[in-house]
Amino acid sequence: MNNASGARILVIDDEPQIRKLLKVTLQAHQYEHYECVDGEEGIVQASIVHPDLIILDLGLPGISGMDVLRRIREWSQVPIIVLTAKDQEADKIAALDGGADDYVTKPFGMGELVARIRVALRHVAKTTDEPVLRFGSLVMDLALRQVELDGEQIKLTPTEYEMLKVLASNAGKIITQRQLLQQVWGAHHHESDSHYLRVYVGHLRKKLKEDPTRPTFIQTEPGIGYRFLLQDEI
Missing domain, CATH: 3.40.50.2300 (Response regulator)
Incomplete structure (x- = not known):
């Protein structure tokens, strides 16, 4: 390819x-x-x-x-x-x-x-079966369910981890609010629950030490969803 x-x-x-x-x-x-x-x-x-x-x-x-x-x-x-x-x-x-x-x-x-x-x-x-995802200073080990930023492990709640995993595993691709809700919370959640996303994305951005006005990892697609940035997009 x-x-x-x-x-x-x-x-x-x-x-x-x-x-x-x-x-x-x-x-x-x-x-x-x-x-x-x-x-x-x-x-x-x-x-x-x-x-x-x-x-x-x-x-x-x-x-x-x-x-x-x-x-x-x-x-x-x-x-x-x-x-x-x-x-x-x-x-x-x-x-x-x-x-x-x-x-x-x-x-x-x-x-x-x-x-x-x-x-x-x-x-x-x-896109590979490699269990370790690397995005500049951010490293995500899917097998161990561990996330490191600048060489230091960061603590995520289970929900924060699942959200980051969905976004990072699809880096470069827009994930809609509906897709994210259903993959993280289950098929019974819909767009009306999008406030969950804003709250948890805010938590993730804080732990990833990023400025939401100049994202280095999670970019908001207004009204649609989110895109985890490939590092050469920044």
Whole structure:
């Protein structure tokens, strides 16, 4: 799996201008470029090409982008960045809960999209079964359930530890409030319980000695969720 030049990227979008712009940009960054104009073809190509990353427009004709996302997620965990013309939190949350790794709202800057692509590819490159996660001065031993910052062990409550584990294990990827609540507290918790998240994220930030206005580890995605930063994103 390449995380830089040579990575295969499949674009599923029905707008010719967007496809042309993406083709030029992706090829300029040495990515292998593939494209489809509708969802059915996109699902087929995803199974044939085995892309390293998919850029998926939610506003497709015929089968919707959300349906494409769900169907690909039935058999693949390839990183998927969704494009949406709707600047609405509900659309973004639905896509992220449906398995998308990130989103970009149209119109978007190509520099931003390429940066999101790099982060998504780095996230996959760092995904291993290694029980020790390292993020600069922060080290998390999943086997021993221990967390160290600057060489000193920090004490976390069981809930704080579980929250940090979910975020850190998905570094570079947005985790929605719903996903975080259900993974930490269980399936019976919903977005209405989001005050739990604010409280525990506040506790974590204090113990990780970070300034919430300039986060080094936990970044808030307003109204959507949280992203644990890969250290080269800072």
